Amino acid sequence: KNQVEQSPQSLIILEGKNCTLQCNYTVSPFSNLRWYKQDTGRGPVSLTIMTFSENTKSNGRYTATLDADTKQSSLHITASQLSDSASYICVVRGRKAAGNKLTFGGGTRVLVKP
């Protein structure tokens, strides 16, 4: 069964500090992995997209890593800001053999405090 597990479920960090979110998946065969940011009551917004051959990708203060061998990804937030408070969702897409389907993680809720 295709699964995406994210950890931690939630975390609180002080403004200006760094944090790392984890995503482990079992989707196979794998096509790509996305990290989304979802503000409360809004739709998810894409941060990064990585394919099998990509190990790291950055978007401003967000840096995602991917280890396709261990089926793990991380999202690192540098110098956090209050506006980073949101849920971060890891989404994995399987190849056609896996039905081209997206499997969503449950998300990590981040709260940045001043």
Add this chain to the structure above:
Amino acid sequence: SQTIHQWPATLVQPVGSPLSLECTVEGTSNPNLYWYRQAAGRGLQLLFYSVGIGQISSEVPQNLSASRPQDRQFILSSKKLLLSDSGFYLCAWSPPDREGYGYTFGSGTRLTVV
């Protein structure tokens, strides 16, 4: 540029009443369209997807239905709402035949069935 519109943003409906949520996409042709539901504190669940006018695939048995009367219009409906239909509904689109491209989500509709 492509945009996706979803409305209404919030909706409170009594049990047994009908439902109609609308989603439209601009700036693209023949998009793949999706309806997702997000229960509180949980991941997104795919409800329906459509690859063309009149082509609807249902992912889970439920009280809801979807229709695509026009190329860039996707409608989520119910004849009689249940309490369990409460949740956050998201419409999304992706370009056709671009496996590696990210999904773009609408801003969501918060449905509360009372």
